[in-house]
Amino acid sequence: GAVVSQHPSRVICKSGTSVKIECRSLDFQATTMFWYRQFPKQSLMLMATSNEGSKATYEQGVEKDKFLINHASLTLSTLTVTSAHPEDSSFYICSAREERGLYGYTFGSGTRLTVV
Amino acid sequence: AQKVTQAQTEISVVEKEDVTLDCVYETRDTTYYLFWYKQPPSGELVFLIRRNSFDEQNEISGRYSWNFQKSTSSFNFTITASQVVDSAVYFCALGGFSGTYKYIFGTGTRLKVLA
Numbered sequence: 001g002a003v004v005s006q007h008p009s010r011v012i013c014k015s016g017t018s019v020k021i022e023c024r025s026l027d028f029q030a031t032t033m034f035w036y037r038q039f040p041k042q043s044l045m046l047m048a049t050s051n052e053g054s055k056a057t058y059e060q061g062v063e064k065d066k067f068l069i070n071h072a073s074l075t076l077s078t079l080t081v082t083s084a085h086p087e088d089s090s091f092y093i094c095s096a097r098e099e100r101g102l103y104g105y106t107f108g109s110g111t112r113l114t115v116v
Numbered sequence: 117a118q119k120v121t122q123a124q125t126e127i128s129v130v131e132k133e134d135v136t137l138d139c140v141y142e143t144r145d146t147t148y149y150l151f152w153y154k155q156p157p158s159g160e161l162v163f164l165i166r167r168n169s170f171d172e173q174n175e176i177s178g179r180y181s182w183n184f185q186k187s188t189s190s191f192n193f194t195i196t197a198s199q200v201v202d203s204a205v206y207f208c209a210l211g212g213f214s215g216t217y218k219y220i221f222g223t224g225t226r227l228k229v230l231a
Contacts, residue, residue, distance in 0.1 A: 032217055034217075034218070034219070041226075042223070043207065043221045043222060043223045043224055044161075044207070044219075044221045045221075046218055046219065046220075049217075049218065091159060093161065097217050106163070107153075107160065107161040107163075108160075109158075109159070109160040110159045110160055110161075
């Protein structure tokens with residue numbers, strides 16, 4: 001089945017540094033990937049839609065310069081949290097759309113980011 | 117606008133009891149998909165089911181069953197003979213609306229199954 005690998009699973013960084021999170025589709029090509037953010041005990045909020053070879057589409061209220069998304073190949077999308085601050089601490093999850101039309105239901109295992 | 121409502125924030129049941137998790141959605145689209153996901157304490161999202169808007173047939177998979185009622189915009193999820201391993205947060209999601217591949221998640225229902 002469709003597998004999405006997300007790394008790292010946990011990361012702790014100092015305030016002001018940048019952190020990169022990778023999302024890879026292992027056994028299928030994904031023209032579209034999605035990045036979600038989940039605060040503790042809350043729902044998942046879509047941050048942006050990542051399209052291979054083009055700019056990401058950000059949801060309203062998401063800072064493009066803070067959350068840089070690069071979808072350089074059909075199997076890899078990266079989310080870089082730039083100049084991280086404690087309020088960026090959260091659980092980030094990616095999802096990749098599997099081309100057979102299953103509407104991107106395959107999710108990565110998530111990355112728990114803690115900014116200290 | 118699209119919206120998913122899971123009114124039950126938290127449910128506690130004793131093992132072997134049946135439990136139903138409610139999901140009500142709003143959309144103006146005629147074509148859309150509904151999903152249920154399980155999020156155990158480890159955090160990953162586990163896909164449970166996808167249902168398209170044209171298929172109102174109820175589905176059963178082992179101890180899980182889903183009741184899709186388009187007339188009431190509901191897509192409820194029932195676990196029969198619950199087990200401790202069912203303890204998790206369950207999310208209902210709406211997707212594929214307006215030709216997009218976006219999801220809108222409900223706020224989730226935390227299910228605690230007590231031994």
